[in-house]
Amino acid sequence: MRExxxxxxxxxxxxxxxxxxxxxxxxxxxxxxxxxxxxEFCEDGTMDARFICVESEHSAMAAVVGAxxxxxxxxxxxxxxxxxxxHEMLHWASAARLPIVMAEVNRALGPGWNIWxxxxxxxxxxxxxxxxxxxxxxxxxxxxxxxxxxxxxMVNLPVMVVLDxxxxxxxxxxxxxxxxxxxxxxxxPLSPRIQLSTQNPCAIGQMSPPAFYTExxxxxxxxxxxxxxxxxxxxxxxxxxxxxxxxxxxAIECEDADVIMVxxxxxxxxxxxxxxxxxSQGEKVGLLKLKMFRPFPTMLIRKILGDTQKxxxxxxxxxxxxxxxxxxxxxxxxxxxxxxxxxxxxIAGLGGRDVTPDILKQVxxxxxxxxxxxxxxxxxxxxx
Amino acid sequence: xxxxxxHGRGGQGTVVASVVLAKAFFKAGYHVQTFPVFGVxxxxxxxxxxxxxxxxxxxxxxxxxxxxxxxxxxxxxxxxNVDVTKGLKPGGxxxxxxxxxxxxxxxxxxxxLAVVDAGKIAIGHKLGTRTQPIINTAxxxxxxxxxxxxxxxxxxxxIEKEIPVKPRQNILAAxxxxxxxxxxxxxG
Numbered sequence: 001m002r003e004x005x006x007x008x009x010x011x012x013x014x015x016x017x018x019x020x021x022x023x024x025x026x027x028x029x030x031x032x033x034x035x036x037x038x039x040e041f042c043e044d045g046t047m048d049a050r051f052i053c054v055e056s057e058h059s060a061m062a063a064v065v066g067a068x069x070x071x072x073x074x075x076x077x078x079x080x081x082x083x084x085x086x087h088e089m090l091h092w093a094s095a096a097r098l099p100i101v102m103a104e105v106n107r108a109l110g111p112g113w114n115i116w117x118x119x120x121x122x123x124x125x126x127x128x129x130x131x132x133x134x135x136x137x138x139x140x141x142x143x144x145x146x147x148x149x150x151x152x153x154m155v156n157l158p159v160m161v162v163l164d165x166x167x168x169x170x171x172x173x174x175x176x177x178x179x180x181x182x183x184x185x186x187x188x189p190l191s192p193r194i195q196l197s198t199q200n201p202c203a204i205g206q207m208s209p210p211a212f213y214t215e216x217x218x219x220x221x222x223x224x225x226x227x228x229x230x231x232x233x234x235x236x237x238x239x240x241x242x243x244x245x246x247x248x249x250x251a252i253e254c255e256d257a258d259v260i261m262v263x264x265x266x267x268x269x270x271x272x273x274x275x276x277x278x279x280s281q282g283e284k285v286g287l288l289k290l291k292m293f294r295p296f297p298t299m300l301i302r303k304i305l306g307d308t309q310k311x312x313x314x315x316x317x318x319x320x321x322x323x324x325x326x327x328x329x330x331x332x333x334x335x336x337x338x339x340x341x342x343x344x345x346x347i348a349g350l351g352g353r354d355v356t357p358d359i360l361k362q363v364x365x366x367x368x369x370x371x372x373x374x375x376x377x378x379x380x381x382x383x384x
Numbered sequence: 385x386x387x388x389x390x391h392g393r394g395g396q397g398t399v400v401a402s403v404v405l406a407k408a409f410f411k412a413g414y415h416v417q418t419f420p421v422f423g424v425x426x427x428x429x430x431x432x433x434x435x436x437x438x439x440x441x442x443x444x445x446x447x448x449x450x451x452x453x454x455x456x457x458x459x460x461x462x463x464x465n466v467d468v469t470k471g472l473k474p475g476g477x478x479x480x481x482x483x484x485x486x487x488x489x490x491x492x493x494x495x496x497l498a499v500v501d502a503g504k505i506a507i508g509h510k511l512g513t514r515t516q517p518i519i520n521t522a523x524x525x526x527x528x529x530x531x532x533x534x535x536x537x538x539x540x541x542x543i544e545k546e547i548p549v550k551p552r553q554n555i556l557a558a559x560x561x562x563x564x565x566x567x568x569x570x571x572g
Contacts, residue, residue: 002410003410004403004406004416030422115422116422136446166419166420166422167446167447170422171417171446172403172406172416172418173415173416173417173418174410174416269446270444270445270446273444354447354448355447356450357447
């Protein structure tokens with residue numbers, strides 16, 4: 001049924017429909033509305049699930065690691081400093097091959113205390129072995145959360161569903177909330193491949209000396225390498241039931257584009273409008289929306305961007321001493337492609353600063369008129 | 385697409401007003417998007433919320449509203465320290481909660497002014513207290529009148545869903561404000 005729903009509640013609804021069994025979370029703005037609704041669902045019997053209250057995000061992740069190890073479907077949500085505090089346990093979740101799903105609301109880190117939109121928190125966790133999927137609107141959030149459980153349980157890796165603070169988490173819009181029967185058809189109950197059980201006693205997470213550690217890491221990478229294909233398979237199951245599908249990367253008007261703009265999150269939605277304006281003025285511009293960031297779809301990136309003239313990446317994040325993180329990854333993906341295009345990096349929209357259509361048009365025009373990037377990242381919305 | 389900016393104070397139900405309107409417009413067939421300008425809110429501090437409506441197309445833009453078609457001002461005293469007409473398109477409505485026509489209405493001559501005594505209406509329906517009336521549902525009713533949409537049935541339904549406390553009185557307040565709002569189109 002279509003209804004007007006807040007982005008945070010699009011997550012909560014998906015978690016309810018996924019029949020998650022154990023949740024644990026510590027509240028932090030702007031994630032709070034997600035877990036408030038879920039704790040109410042547990043309290044009023046809407047969900048047959050256990051909500052474990054904890055004293056920190058580190059413990060929240062530890063609690064779902066424990067529950068997931070016992071073979072139940074688990075969920076948590078956090079943001080910014082909460083995610084940073086979880087860091088150690090994020091490695092545990094992926095290395096123990098646990099299909100945990102987490103909603104991560106992109107928020108800036110302090111000091112310079114800031115509760116607003118910024119991608120640096122999730123991108124700083126890129127090496128933890130979590131799959132990362134970025135969302136651009138409320139429907140995308142709901143559908144991606146549902147798909148995240150399917151994906152996590154197929155490859156036995158944890159999935160982070162990433163949504164913009166406020167521009168998505170606190171924005172109400174019309175969203176199709178599927179009915180339970182449809183979701184049950186798409187997402188069967190979890191049949192765990194790893195499970196602590198008194199019937200079959202075993203130890204999990206033991207010492208892995210040099211003789212085994214490399215193979216252990218290699219097997220995680222092998223699972224990661226299956227993710228893109230599995231994600232595409234999931235769409236074949238999802239579309240007939242729900243009428244929607246998603247791609248690891250979405251190419252909009254890219255075939256004949258001279259400049260392709262690249263970004264993730266709600267900025268990509270605004271950019272769709274900008275692309276259509278610029279196209280109507282005869283500009284040959286395209287948009288590549290990044291949905292899947294881990295694993296990074298390198299071959300797909302080369303296919304879409306490899307032969308265009310220029311690439312302009314908009315990063316709402318920053319790695320001090322280098323540049324925007326998406327720009328780095330795009331460059332790395334393209335460097336072994338013959339005659340690859342120059343990659344122009346732009347930093348915009350940090351700490352909740354708005355990424356307006358005007359900023360995106362400025363990014364396009366600067367890229368179009370420059371012959372080669374003079375610096376690794378242009379801070380395009382810096383106040384003078 | 386139409387863009388509406390709400391000005392209110394923390395605790396006045398500004399965000400709830402924008403959500404109720406979004407739900408009512410959705411019921412009437414519109415694509416909708418609404419979100420608060422989220423600060424570290426304190427009771428009484430100026431707050432803003434945005435509402436986008438489109439009768440035909442899915443709303444793609446997700447940045448803030450800078451050039452609203454109309455503005456809703458939930459407290460006349462906000463005029464002293466907030467530039468409520470900033471970016472407002474000429475000819476757009478300013479819907480103001482005030483006991484009467486504000487002083488110097490000529491300062492709004494580029495726009496259309498509508499005034500409703502939402503405080504009096506709210507108190508009449510025992511919504512909130514005399515010093516802190518809950519005025520947001522009256523403002524919603526007045527807004528529906530000046531926009532000539534959404535229909536009152538859609539508003540009543542949205543209020544019932546969104547406002548658990550005194551829904552009947554809130555609906556009556558919206559209806560009364562719909563009848564009583566004064567539209568002053570050429571005040572210059």
